[in-house]
Amino acid sequence: MSLAPQEMARLSVAPMMDWTDRHCRAFHRVLTHRTLLYTEMVTAAALVRGRATHLLDFDPAEHPVALQLGGSDPGELAEATALGVERGYDEINLNVGCPSDRVQSGCFGAVLMERPALVAACLAAMVRASGGVPVTMKCRLGVDDQDPAAALPDLLSRMADSGVGQVIVHARKAWLQGLSPKENREVPPLGYPLVHAMKARFPDLAIAVNGGIASLEAAQAHLRHVDGVMIGRAAYHDPASVLLRADSQIHGAKDPCPDRVTAALRMVPYIEAHLADGDKLGQVTRHMLGLFAGCPGARGWRRTLSEGVARPGAGVEVLHAALEQVSAAAA
Template sequence: MKQLDRRFSIAPMMDWTDRHCRAFHRALTKHALLYTEMLTADAIIHGDRERLLGFDDVEHPVALQLGGSDPAKMAEAARIGAAFGYDEINLNIGCPSDRVQAGRFGACLMREPALVAALWSAAQEAAPNIPVTIKSRIGVDDQEPRDALYELVDTSARAGCSTFVVHARKAWLDGLSPKENRDVPPLDYELVRQLKRDRPDLEIILNGGLKDLDHALAEQHGVDGVMLGRAAYQQPATLLDVDERVFATAAPSCTREEAAFAYLPYIETKLAEGVALHAMTRHMLGLFNARPGGRIWRRVLSERGVRRGAGVEVVRAAFDEMNQAAALAA
């Protein structure tokens, strides 16, 4: 079975980590494990598979995150995902949205560890050549986190699962919105580290509330890896140091400018396929945050990138105007 280095990964995020986002992130880090947005098993089985699952070879290593509660459907979706060439299948047992609850998957499955184990077994049997992993919370609503987390992990581990990504917060399905669930429930990193101490044979990845690379590296002790979410998206320059600081690569980190221009060939290819410029450049808006001229960069991409027929000249113009503004401010 394929072995993946999970010391650093970028979290699956709905409406954010689409294929264009992942291609851009790959321009910033060559080694981080990337994840798709969560896709439901039903969507994959019945929907436009190329639109939902298609990705560029540059994205490897890349994992497909699935949501669902029917083992047979999960098996079929995992089989399809593996055939598309994904490096990992990840089961979402952590999303707290109303839509997910209505479909009986995501964080509400924290209450059904036996079903989670069955879902994992079905997916792994259907995709035997790639790892199937689980991403969870530490509990939901009034569950005692230690009991809920350990029961979920132990039940799935007995079935054969060996890798768990743990978002170190409860999910409050009754009373908090999905946005509030990302910030309000308190973090418990120590519980995740205790899980690793108590289950040393399992691979445990820490997720949730990590503000930047420094914070992630400070909290990584006692676990096997860290997963960065919103910080990686909103402050993408954070990713520029990942290869050197996490994976100890000899190659020097590239600059923000170099990463932006490395993404241009991908943009040009997708423009030729009919993809709108803004669908790709929206992921770049935060690249020059806190840099002189960064607001100009965001404004040019936001205002001109949505125009009909906009092309890579918009990115070049944003770069030039940002530098001009920075020079004038110096």
């Protein structure tokens, strides 16, 4: 299933470095067919200068799937956008929110909040290269000493002028000095009312909110004010609680998977194909550790998977052994 142009996903899983790789997305897609999935951030320079186009690999079963790009050179971002469109991504997103030191030193991510004219130039170049595929932006409320009530609407206005009509706002400021990336996800206070107010101020923009949202119930509450909700760490650490009923509760559609055990078993063919290519079991199963979070047997599931993948030649028997831990605890 693909998104139509200008259609914002009502629910998406946030791009998360080292987490939302193609194996994670394959697992999440077992749980939900409607939720929009994002790649990890890929730098435009890696694609254009480094020719690392393998970073764009994904399985068609992952649709709808969005490519998040990092960069601040309009020309490079345009070329990277064209590469993403050629590969078949449903959306191309510009990262204007990541606060890591590496991103700051490259002059992209959250530091771009201080350069709204450059952001607009980057987005306009991406739109010209997109061939009609939606281009979106993910940003923060502001950075450092910026006043979010002034900085955010200025950025959104310039974004709209560039031809981009969709934005995901992480409802926290980013402190580029004094806080680590982890602290930037937790310490700055959440400002949901400002994001909601932006929808009222810019009714023609499609606006999604991100940050601190951990359940479908919370997502539904936000959807009374904005067009979409993006969930990050909760969808990774407790994927079944967030995604297993997402299609019915958020979209009014049929859920594709009845329960956690079925989800695990439906990953077996994917894992077998992965192993047949000479790859490692843990590359896939590390994303499945939270499948039984909060359920009887969750500790045994995690332990069996974590210890089993370290054995030479580990295969799908490790997954079945981990499922036996769950069955035994539930008996």
